[in-house]
Amino acid sequence: MAKREYSTDELVAVLAGFGIVNVAKVERYGSGHINDTFKADGTDGVSYILQRINTDIFPDPDAMMENIERVTKHIRAKGGKSLEVLGYHNPWRLYAFITGARTVDLIENSSQAFLAANAFAKFQNDLADLPEPRLHEILPKFHNTLSRLELLDAAAKADVKGRLASVAQEMDFVNARREEAGRIVNAMATGEIPERITHNDTKINNVMLDDVTQEGVAVIDLDTTMPGSALYDFGDMVRTSTAAAAEDEKDLSKVFSRKEYFEALVKGYLKDAKFLNAAELDALAFSGRLITLTIGIRFLTDYLAGDTYFRTAYPDHNLVRCRTQLKMVKSMEDQRDEYEKIVRETAAASR
Ligand code: ADP
Ligand code: GN1
Ligand code: MG
Secondary structure (H helix, E strand, C coil): CCCCCCCHHHHHHHHHHCCCCCEEEEEECCCCCCCEEEEEEECCCCEEEEEECCCCCCCCHHHHHHHHHHHHHHHHHCCCCCCCEEEEECCEEEEECCCCEECCCCCCCHHHHHHHHHHHHHHHHHHCCCCCCCCCCCCCCCCCHHHHHHHHHHHHHHCCCCCHHHHHHHHHHHHCCHHHHHHHHHHHHHCCCCCEEECCCCCHHHEEEECCCCCEEEECCCCCCEEECHHHHHHHHHHHHCECCCCCCCCHHHCCECHHHHHHHHHHHHHHCCCCCHHHHHCHHHHHHHHHHHHHHHHHHHHHHCCCCCCCCCCCHHHHHHHHHHHHHHHHHHCHHHHHHHHHHHHHHHC
16 A cells, blocks of 8 residues: 555544644654654643544444553553554544654564563563453454465455465465464464453554664553463564564565574563463464564555555565565574574573
């Protein structure tokens, strides 16, 4: 999907609808692939995050906002920092701007990996006792790799853009890994891996890091917070936080998973994720490979389908992203024994 442009007048009018009339500046912000995000500064020095929810992808924004309100109030009641919804008029919403902290697209050091993973562990911990009812399942089967494979197969069969022939290598890579694709969903179906409240988009740029201490002060981007597996959250941290290069790096020699960041993630996560059972611990290293493969499958599917889902900046953007993900999977596979050992030793030490 190409980026949609908004005029300043349009944005100022939306802000006025939320009662913000003293706008000094409003501009696009962040690097997300789905929603349109803007930072608005008031003449009084107060800033806001204005977002247009992508309703093609999130068909029930009311349910999403209900989840977000419940989750953020619960975290705040425990003394934690969270997003603060200032207003919502479908499809627009306004958040208070969190100050004194920032996000990074590419991790800068091991300490950040430790602190970001620890923030996501605390987030899951904080939500473990969220009172009933169950959160809305905003995007059903979101991380279900078996369903994602079905969608890939359908897109390959339709081949609407005639791109299938050019992705034979990528299809082969995915096909060689079909057998392990169901490991987590199948274990969830038997109850071996429990359902928990999870974030489901634990990219490194979805945690605000304190400007001074680097600590993860608030987990943001709560659109997909819903019932899921804790493993998907840990896995997506591995995908994004151990990557040595950007998600859309074209030079694949720069793309690999960094062991020292993996180790920091495991330590930061296990410090507070005491709730994990044996089956979850056993699949922790695997979850990084699985989620990365899953996101690679999603980019490939979108490429074959003609770029209708993720925001793209150029024609092959989704293919470039797919290739980095598959390279990351390969890199994690190459370090599999070391990664499994790190998890085993850290888990044993933290019990
Ligand atoms: P997307 O769903 O498009 O990824 P996010 O909600 O993650 O959108 O917002 C995009 C970026 O905007 C984040 O990575 C972060 O840098 C910034 N951001 C989002 N919410 C806030 C907030 N409440 N305070 C400060 N910055 C924010
Ligand atoms: C999307 O919106 P953003 O950029 O945080 C996507 C995630 C993917 C990610 C890949 C709702 O997240 O699932 O992992 O891109 N969000 C949705 O970078 O599909
Ligand atoms: Mg985000």
